[in-house]
Amino acid sequence: MTPTRSGRILVTDDDAAIRTVVREALRRAGHVVEVAGSLAEQRRAFAHFRPDVLVTDVVLPDGNGLDAVGDLRTSQPGLPVIVLSAQNTFTTALRANEQGAFDYLPKPFDLGELTRTVADALRSTQSGEDPVEEEPGEELPLIGRSPAMQEVYRTIARVVSNDLTVLVLGESGTGKELVARAIHDFGARKAAPFVPVNMAAIPRELIESELFGHERGAFTGAAQRNAGRFEQAQGGTLFLDEIGDMPLEAQTRLLRVLQSGEFTPVGSARAIRADVRIISATHQDLPRLTADGGFREDLYYRLNVVPVRLPPLRERGGDVALLARYFLDRAAANGLPRKSLDEAAALRLEKHGWPGNVRELENLMRRLAALSRDPVIGAALVEQQLVHGQGGGTIVPEASSLGEAIEHHLARHLASYGTDLPPDGLYDRLLAEVERPLFRLALAAVRGNQLKAAKLLGLNRNTLRKKLTELGVGPVVRKAD
Numbered sequence: 001m002t003p004t005r006s007g008r009i010l011v012t013d014d015d016a017a018i019r020t021v022v023r024e025a026l027r028r029a030g031h032v033v034e035v036a037g038s039l040a041e042q043r044r045a046f047a048h049f050r051p052d053v054l055v056t057d058v059v060l061p062d063g064n065g066l067d068a069v070g071d072l073r074t075s076q077p078g079l080p081v082i083v084l085s086a087q088n089t090f091t092t093a094l095r096a097n098e099q100g101a102f103d104y105l106p107k108p109f110d111l112g113e114l115t116r117t118v119a120d121a122l123r124s125t126q127s128g129e130d131p132v133e134e135e136p137g138e139e140l141p142l143i144g145r146s147p148a149m150q151e152v153y154r155t156i157a158r159v160v161s162n163d164l165t166v167l168v169l170g171e172s173g174t175g176k177e178l179v180a181r182a183i184h185d186f187g188a189r190k191a192a193p194f195v196p197v198n199m200a201a202i203p204r205e206l207i208e209s210e211l212f213g214h215e216r217g218a219f220t221g222a223a224q225r226n227a228g229r230f231e232q233a234q235g236g237t238l239f240l241d242e243i244g245d246m247p248l249e250a251q252t253r254l255l256r257v258l259q260s261g262e263f264t265p266v267g268s269a270r271a272i273r274a275d276v277r278i279i280s281a282t283h284q285d286l287p288r289l290t291a292d293g294g295f296r297e298d299l300y301y302r303l304n305v306v307p308v309r310l311p312p313l314r315e316r317g318g319d320v321a322l323l324a325r326y327f328l329d330r331a332a333a334n335g336l337p338r339k340s341l342d343e344a345a346a347l348r349l350e351k352h353g354w355p356g357n358v359r360e361l362e363n364l365m366r367r368l369a370a371l372s373r374d375p376v377i378g379a380a381l382v383e384q385q386l387v388h389g390q391g392g393g394t395i396v397p398e399a400s401s402l403g404e405a406i407e408h409h410l411a412r413h414l415a416s417y418g419t420d421l422p423p424d425g426l427y428d429r430l431l432a433e434v435e436r437p438l439f440r441l442a443l444a445a446v447r448g449n450q451l452k453a454a455k456l457l458g459l460n461r462n463t464l465r466k467k468l469t470e471l472g473v474g475p476v477v478r479k480a481d
């Protein structure tokens with residue numbers, strides 16, 4: 001997207017997340033952007049930066065953004081001012097108008113609308129410059145400017161300044177952990193730890209002590225006191241990844257902690273107040289899992305206060321090439337040869353289905369940077385790596401048996417990690433992945449009658465019951481006990 005006119009834009013907002021998101025959007029539209037967090041910073045930036053357009057919030061830590069407009073206008077008559085405000089009252093809009101503001105955008109605003117308003121404001125001044133080169137988003141860890149990602153940025157911007165519980169949903173490799181980190185890094189808890197914990201990788205018997213810690217001698221092998229993840233995350237953020245894989249009994253314990261705001265280490269009589277922000281994530285269809293009885297409905301509602309839906313890469317039109325080039329830059333920064341991508345290669349990448357999402361693309365780009373003899377990567381090498389490379393490919397033959405289907409699935413899953421190893425516990429996770437649908441289908445076929453399901457499966461009834469509890473497949477749980 002080439003802007004018709006670019007300019008120098010000063011953005012004043014006390015919310016760091018909004019500053020970042022707006023700066024990023026305007027830079028991508030080709031403008032030169034400076035940001036300020038207060039009126040004092042705005043005055044300083046104004047003096048040396050001489051903006052063509054000012055975008056300002058109303059409520060700032062050291063005064064009212066609208067009051068300052070008059071002074072700035074005296075030194076630069078005709079300066080277009082775009083007012084952003086969360087005080088979406090008619091009075092704010094009126095005052096903005098009185099101060100001669102070019103436009104007034106109530107918060108939350110649409111980034112596309114803001115970009116359009118800035119372009120209109122610049123046109124009104126006739127003082128634009130030639131379009132500038134777009135800069136890569138070096139400060140924002142999340143790359144992408146598709147409409148689907150803009151929606152994600154807006155949701156993030158809305159949750160960074162508060163402590164609301166966030167549930168990040170998206171296919172494997174879409175960047176769920178990265179989003180959780182961004183929410184932490186741009187929020188008030190950024191100086192405290194961000195503690196990730198992968199629920200799919202912890203053996204069920206260790207989940208409680210892993211999350212809540214244990215006292216010395218709490219169980220065989222507990223030689224000393226161990227702080228759990230909740231304690232490690234005090235003051236910060238606890239990221240519960242693969243929450244859909246949490247066994248039901250652990251879900252009940254987690255729910256109690258969330259309800260009471262306290263946790264008790266295993267073997268301790270003393271409850272500890274939990275001061276953590278919870279962000280959880282899953283690639284699973286949680287409403288369906290809940291309906292099937294594999295996930296507690298009450299816990300689902302507690303975790304799903306603000307959902308962030310990460311689109312699969314195939315739905316982020318135009319972002320593939322952007323990300324691909326970003327990963328090539330990153331590979332070069334990490335010591336791999338510096339390579340670029342030609343347009344045909346970028347187009348070929350955009351056409352791929354990306355079952356492993358951004359992770360698959362990242363690994364492919366690393367591989368291409370290492371393999372390409374040419375400094376410019378062309379479509380032929382991309383094609384060859386997509387079809388024959390270890391990344392698996394678009395062309396997955398129709399599986400003729402369950403084993404073959406599993407093999408394809410597993411091969412693709414493993415390939416998505418590239419040279420990294422997947423989290424431990426692969427055997428159990430894979431078995432659980434196969435067993436869960438098998439048991440659900442068997443139960444559904446016999447209308448939930450466990451005796452009949454056991455017969456159908458050729459399993460002992462007690463074995464089946466034990467497995468169902470272990471895997472968290474069971475009747476729908478509706479209330480906290």
Ligand SMILES: Nc1ncnc2c1ncn2[C@@H]1O[C@H](COP(=O)(O)OP(=O)(O)OP(=O)(O)O)[C@@H](O)[C@H]1O
Binds near residue numbers: 359
């Ligand atoms: N928008 C993005 N911009 C830049 N890098 C990204 C983006 N999204 C994902 N990545 C990168 O892709 C890789 C996978 O992302 P991440 O681990 O956050 O995915 P995930 O959804 O949590 O995966 P899983 O479900 O397998 O745990 C990481 O290396 C991450 O840095």
